[in-house]
Amino acid sequence: MNDCLFCKIIAGEIPGNKVYEDDRVYAFRDINPQAPVHVLIVPKKHMDNILECDAETAAALTDAIRAIARQEGVAESGFRVISNCGHDGAQSVKHLHIHLLGGKALPERMA
Ligand code: 5GP
Ligand code: ZN
Numbered sequence: 001m002n003d004c005l006f007c008k009i010i011a012g013e014i015p016g017n018k019v020y021e022d023d024r025v026y027a028f029r030d031i032n033p034q035a036p037v038h039v040l041i042v043p044k045k046h047m048d049n050i051l052e053c054d055a056e057t058a059a060a061l062t063d064a065i066r067a068i069a070r071q072e073g074v075a076e077s078g079f080r081v082i083s084n085c086g087h088d089g090a091q092s093v094k095h096l097h098i099h100l101l102g103g104k105a106l107p108e109r110m111a
Pocket of ligand 2: 004006007008046094
């Protein structure tokens with residue numbers, strides 16, 4: 001049995017606030033938003049984090065980032081994409097996800 005939270009959201013078993021979907025990618029609003037626009041972009045196929053991401057999935061995620069940034073109205077104003085990986089990266093959900101954050105000027109760069 002798959003106990004992954006994001007797999008359950010993708011499958012519709014847990015309510016998510018969907019903003020985008022295509023063949024490979026699903027995206028929904030973060031339950032605890034850190035910015036006016038805070039979307040989580042995930043591959044439909046389970047993979048733990050970016051270390052397991054194949055080239056086709058990476059391309060699909062990139063296409064989705066562009067589409068969602070336009071859809072959410074932040075493509076011109078700017079936004080940030082972050083993918084936390086592993087223990088020291090403070091990854092709390094072990095299904096690859098990309099945070100898209102925008103809608104206001106964000107705090108200074110982390111790196
Ligand atoms: P991480 O810390 O792994 O990079 O990010 C996990 C994100 O998932 C957090 O920003 C958290 O707010 C979000 N999250 C955790 N549980 C849920 C949930 O049940 N629904 C939604 N939409 N987001 C969640
Ligand atoms: Zn999963």
